[in-house]
Amino acid sequence: MAKGGKRKINEGDVASNRQAAFRFEFMDRLECGIVLTGTEVKSIRTGTVQLKDGYALIRDGELFLHNVHIPPYGPASRENHDPERVRKLLANRKEIDKLVAETKEKGYTLVPLRVYFKGPRAKVEIALGKGKDRFDKRESIKKKDMQRDVQRQLRDAER
Secondary structure, rough: OOOOOOOOOOOOOOEEEOOOOHHHEEEEEEEEEEEOOOOHHHHOOOOOOOOOEEEEEEEEOOOEEEOEEEEOHHHHHOOOOOOOOOOEOOHHHHHHHHHHHHHOOOOEEEEEEEEEEOOOEEEEEEEEEEEEHHHHHHHHHHEEEEEEEHHHHHHHHHH
């Protein structure tokens, strides 16, 4: 019988973007705070965030998160938030300036990898990624299949 629930990268994650590793090759990672409303925080705690099509942009020296779906919080009814709204990310000026310089190169984008709580604060890990070619994706699939076969053989050998 299969395990229930979504698989996550790390144990404490609320949501993770597992498909990003297939689509992009990561160069640099950055932990950012995220500006949220009360109902968004409660909705994130339920673990229903979707990062699949999300990306981050730098506008006017500030970092913003786009296309991340945080569903409305059920008990809030009237006082709810817009699920697809643009959210501001909190990072140091030096880190943002470094990202501005790196994203000016062709083919680089900022991709959210995971959402998690660090104490009472919600955090987002974003990565500077370059899109993979079709050949690179095939290589990733081969590596994943080989690792799965090795794990299967090790598991069978222990029995």
